[in-house]
Amino acid sequence: MSTVVLGRLTELDFDAVIFDMDGTLIDSTPAVIRAWTIWAKEHGVTAEQLAGHHGMPSAGVVRRLLPEHRHESAIDRINALEIDDVHDIVVLPGAIEALEALASARSAIATSCTLPLARARIAAAQLTPPSVLVTADQVKHGKPAPDPFLLAAERLGVSPRRCLVVEDAPAGLVAAEAAGCYRLAVVTTTREEDLVADGIVRNLGDVEFVLGADGSIRVRARSSW
Known part of the structure; x- marks a missing residue:
């Protein structure tokens, strides 16, 4: 993929940006594969x-x-395996810059990890997260249900319809659409043709987030600046 397609996203002002974590901000693929292979x-x-x-x-x-x-014991086991293996976790291109650009704005992470796992992976990647962190154990229904993004928007004090969600997984994009959010897909873990979104880029290194004087957020292709 060589084209950055942002479409109408560049014409919109957002009140908040909500990031997925694994595959969007950090790459935890080796650890995930090891844990699930054992399980x-x-x-x-x-x-x-x-x-x-x-x-x-x-x-x-x-x-x-x-x-x-078998649910209870099997869930406990995969949770333990994932917590125990946070090796080889790295920050993805553009993630640090995106979070720094939005440090004074409304932003959040909404992840399918549990809170302990999210904290462990964030620490392993040495990432500074936004103050709002929504995890799978804080909602009744996880992705592809809209609950994580609805809760993130609620905690940020904004309408979901004024939020931009950045996601790498089809389940997360479905959840974002169901929540009424705009969607920016990153092609880091899933084939481009399997991602349905309002915009699509290779990774966060392809875009910049710009704050307006009123606190609104705009997204632009990095190459256009």
Whole structure:
């Protein structure tokens, strides 16, 4: 992919930006693969069965794959495996610059991680997060339900319809649309053709966030500045 497509997003003023975490701000793929590979072998789940759940909370994945009587122990196990492995986690291009640009503006992270896991991965990546952090264990329904983005907007004190969500996963983009947010997709973990959004870029390094005097936020292609 060589083209940055922002479309109408460049014409809009936003009150807040809500970032997904894994695949958007940080790359945790090696750790995720290691944890889920161990879990799958222990629970008799194939790689084919695991496919297609990217961006969803671990508990939701477990509930889809295993019978109810196995849920509690299986969820505890994947949570433990992921917490124990935060090696090889790195910040993705443009993430630090994006968060710094929005340091005085309304911004949030809405992730499918639990709060302990989110904190562990943020610390491992040495990332300075926004003050608002919404995790899967803080909402009734995780992505692809809209709950994480609705809660983030509520905590920021803004309408979801005035928010821009940055996501790498189809489940997160579906959740953002259901919440009424605008969507900017980054092509870091998912094929471009599988991402449905209002704009699409390779990663956050392709864009800049600019603050207006009234606190509004605009997004622009970095190459145009």
